[in-house]
Amino acid sequence: MGSIDEQILKSAKEIVVKFIEAGRLSPAGFDETFKNIYYTIEEAVQGSRETPEEEGENK
Numbered sequence: 001m002g003s004i005d006e007q008i009l010k011s012a013k014e015i016v017v018k019f020i021e022a023g024r025l026s027p028a029g030f031d032e033t034f035k036n037i038y039y040t041i042e043e044a045v046q047g048s049r050e051t052p053e054e055e056g057e058n059k
Helices: 003-021 027-048 052-058
Strands: none
Touching (some): 003 027
């Protein structure tokens, strides 16, 4: 697992823990919520890696 992947996983875990502590997440919804958070962070990180030239190509 690469360093970026580890940071994404750690960030997702921290967010989920905060949701649990705040009572906004129950064990029944953990699986779906964790995946959504993880993939949202991953998409944000991967998107920030694009160069300005690549961003123009995607539009």
